[in-house]
Amino acid sequence: MSDIVERLPIEVRTEALEQLLVERGLVDPAVMDKFISTYETDVGPLNGAKVVAHAWTDPDYKSRLLNDGTGAIAELGFKGPQGEHMVVLENTDTVHNVVVCTLCSCYPWPVLGLPPSWYKDPAYRSRVVREPRRVLAEMGLDLSEDVEVRVWDSSSEVRYLVLPQRPAGTEDLAEEDLVPLVTRDSMVGVARAGASAR
């Protein structure tokens, strides 16, 4: 019987499963719709960008963020599934951090929304561990040889957020003007903040 299931078009499988779950009172379609729209439109990298911009402008917040990511992020009101234990990694002139999940594409939903397709791609997941410098270069981020690249593998226990470097020449910008410079990719560690969108 499982062969028959495997051969069904995937959209038929999801529809069949949803019908059964609804009939048995296990899910409410309205609740599903709410979760979907929340993650599709409301939760996005903007939350993470606010965290980063706040850390750039408030040194005390930055030190709290690096010491206790979960707590400091919750201060700004961001928490929920897939963000239970957050560790924040600071990029510097000498260290560049990049995040992956080699197992199942764990990703910090509350601060970054749902993962982009490339993050879930098997090629990214395996190659960034083996040859991070090359993968980053292919994604448009060239790092000099004296910068140490650290690759962090997410797990069901720990989610990582990269604190990118504040772009040069932004000393006069207010916190709210810094937020738009913080891209999702910069918080995964595959781009610099303020760099143009991929």
Place this chain on the structure above:
Amino acid sequence: MTLPVELAPDGPTAPPRSNGELVFAAPWESRTFGMAVALSAAGAFEWPEFQAALAARIKAWEHSGESAECWNYYRCWQQALEDVLAGHGLVTQDSVAERGAVLVERPKGHDHDHDHEHS
């Protein structure tokens, strides 16, 4: 450097900023996502259990030798969801297959959900 007002990150016109791609490539991807999250929130299973099932399905795909073009994250997600539900005795694979067989037999245009008669 001044930013145009429409870049107000909290405003209704907030730019996607490097997040412009669709979160879900097809409606069924959002449905399987929504099912798993809603079921877990309702206590049908613990999230780490689903994650382990998802990791197992992804690993199985990687060892299956299928080409990269056939890769779909949410297909693994759906398989993992079925695995967890079957494990809890909530929905069996057989019942999904039976219902799916009924659904594929529907006449074309079934999704025209109108009450009127077509002439």
